[in-house]
Amino acid sequence: MRVWQILKRKGLCSTALNHAAILGPNLPDVWIPPNTSSTMDSRVDVQTATIIDGKAIAQDIRSQIAREVCRMKASIGKSPGLAVVLVGKRRDSQTYIRVKLKACDEVGIPSFIAQLPENCTEYQLLNVVSGFNDNPLVHGIIVQLPLPQHLDEEKIIDSVSPEKDVDGFHPLNMGNLAMRRREPLFIPCASKGCIELLLRSGVEIMGKKAVVIGRSKIVGLPTSLLLQRHQATVSTVHAFTKNPEKITREADIVVSDVGIPNIVLGNWLKPGAFVIDMGTNPIKDPNSRNGYRITGDICFKEATKVVSAITPVPGGIGPITITMLLSNTLDSAKRAFRFP
């Protein structure tokens, strides 16, 4: 008797053609915070890593963007425009948006901001997005996430015109990022920043083992897809991964997008690895002005003794990511105006 017949008798075939079952359970990623006591051999105590100066790299790229914006204005009298949609009063969202608008201002990109109350209706929000879709002065639209629970995030993202989706979160852009021989109109900013950083740092990606820890649509998923387009052998680690430290320890390139302070300890990392820390985790700090400070996913103190290069938090990949938003907005305007 064949295995499927046995299983059928056992009633294990009941899942046949169940679309939801085929797509897999929609589980939240619940990470177990690590034992934060140092795991490093106390005798090893030498910093080997280059600390990447993300601010300086971002500044360098922003000056290039500013020059391009000037050139566009001078030759065709047009500017790229970015529209930002904020719903509610989340403090972190307000901070992110302030930073993005300041960056636009720095490089001469006019920005438009629509603020909606926490209790706005989906219809109101869709109308705002649709207005920006039709506005010829706007070449990029970002809807600051997360949205309040009563709003359908996917529906809102789908309503952003793929031609103005500078966050790269529209499924059409994500699909074209995933599929070889295709090109998305926009690459999500964090992923674009990662590759930009690796290329600038002269890291050979092709054939390297890369581990991406986390799989959010904002960072983990597109970064896995993009690293694979660069011919890396990519393993994606998530909350359901057994022995994540073992898999991560084999990687030449590590990108972390978990959201838990110091979850990646020194003994998770391969000596000489190139590490990009996407975590931006607020932790209490009585000594800091607002009573908290931002830290990454990687145990920085331990990692610097093991890896060859690492992005600090803050001042690492963050400023580069914001810069990629400006880059995407500029690209979008160039496309719209057929400006070389």
Place this chain on the structure above:
Amino acid sequence: MRVWQILKRKGLCSTALNHAAILGPNLPDVWIPPNTSSTMDSRVDVQTATIIDGKAIAQDIRSQIAREVCRMKASIGKSPGLAVVLVGKRRDSQTYIRVKLKACDEVGIPSFIAQLPENCTEYQLLNVVSGFNDNPLVHGIIVQLPLPQHLDEEKIIDSVSPEKDVDGFHPLNMGNLAMRRREPLFIPCASKGCIELLLRSGVEIMGKKAVVIGRSKIVGLPTSLLLQRHQATVSTVHAFTKNPEKITREADIVVSDVGIPNIVLGNWLKPGAFVIDMGTNPIKDPNSRNGYRITGDICFKEATKVVSAITPVPGGIGPITITMLLSNTLDSAKRAFRFP
């Protein structure tokens, strides 16, 4: 001096904001065929694997589909319809289509076929697809790949309505497959077949290590994405992967989609692994009727001594894949008619 400044001096920053560079080189996967001499310890010579009977599983699912098609016809007088577009006279494509049409016939799904000459224009082909997009009798459209060189495959696939994209190759469906908390309208047939087989076989996917060898849009890419939705820890192996055998040897679930006979040898596989062989490789065989026979990517003789279960070629995942095309077409018609 910071690393990026040193690199800049070395001229390593020239790649800044180069869209093509960020997306990575568009390289073909050139696999090096293995040394096919047996790598197994000659003392080990016992078959441990269950050979999955794909034909029997497919037959079981097809009878369920046939019952559903009857129920639809009986209660609303409508049938699902599948349209197939074939360009040129490739012998393999003609065989695949013959098999698909026969399967439709078996379950009572009417099929429509459009055959275009090898030298047809893109405009002609787009018109045919658009006709099927508008045809209310058609709920699924497949354009048999590969297309002749002079036709833009991506452009043609994009022209298929996502609501009738039963192959699941439209970037909008692929993007929605990649992104959690979203659902594609269709899952590519081979990937859907893999998960269906794993679920039927009672294989626990969550937390398991899965290796997908190959990354085509037809099999490798969507299967990696779908296994990850099931909370497997997925590594994608491709032609640029160093030591693919080492990575594959760690996997509890192996899906191979390379297209090279017997490239995966016994020593690539973990004892007890569940192996799905997607390869359909014609090799010369003077003893067979047409002078060739179909074989898989996995060295079957060696694998059966190592793994716990394996799909043979032919008669393994192939018939299940074809069956998923029927399933997708039925699902599409149910959606169109709001038929529960």
